[in-house]
């Protein structure tokens with residue numbers, strides 16, 4: 001089994017203590033950080049399928065998520081930007097009722113590497129809190145809202161509407177597994193991206209438009 005395959009298997013199995021070391025070994029063997037990250041993202045896909053089919057339950061999903069986060073910590077310094085040019089501040093959070101943060105954290109990391117100062121509000125963020133953060137922080141150009149559950153898509157809609165009503169000049173980008181470009185347009189978001197890499201490209205595009 002290659003090191004990357006081992007990383008994938010251990011993330012699926014939720015082996016938090018082993019994953020960071022294996023990620024480092026994969027890097028030492030010459031694997032690209034992006035490839036290792038993709039392997040871990042794939043693991044979460046498998047975990048989701050196993051949850052859907054009733055093979056595993058919430059605790060197993062949670063320990064797999066923790067294992068992935070530990071692996072991402074090792075990659076983070078390699079994927080962060082040099083901080084030289086600031087495109088402004090980006091407020092990011094997972095919307096109300098939603099506790100998923102792995103995707104949001106990856107998006108935050110990539111938008112930061114594109115040249116933004118990030119303010120991460122965490123998970124389960126009420127719509128008003130996004131607005132307050134826009135007011136409390138300097139030079140805010142962008143608000144990024146993540147939603148992973150079909151049941152929290154209305155919260156995504158509320159977050160976009162609330163930010164747009166209070167601060168029409170601020171661009172809002174949305175994403176998360178159930179979100180489509182059509183839904184993003186329908187709820188009045190300025191941008192959508194399907195993954196962290198394209199989120200960074202879109203963020204830059206929106207802030208410099």
Ligand code: B12
Pocket residue numbers: 041044045046047048049051052058059061062064065097098099100101102103104106107144145146147148149150151173174175176177178192193194195196197199
């Ligand atoms: C890990 C996990 C959990 C963990 C989360 C831990 C954590 N710290 O995040 C825990 C155990 C807490 C959890 C709980 C639940 N979960 Co869950 N979970 C997952 C799982 C397995 C992985 C999610 C993940 O991290 N994916 C990897 C990341 C990298 O991908 P991502 O989040 O999609 O993010 C990428 C893109 O979407 C995009 N993106 C994300 N955010 C943003 C934001 C912006 C602005 C942009 C531009 C892009 C963007 O870029 C990201 C990076 O490339 C998914 C299955 C899956 N396939 O997604 C289920 C899944 C999302 N969960 C699900 C469910 C049902 C639940 C629970 C309701 C289960 C329960 N019965 O309690 C609870 C809900 C809790 C709550 N209120 O939020 C369902 C959702 C079904 C649905 N359509 O609504 C899924 C799909 C599993 C399934 N197949 O049924 N879960």
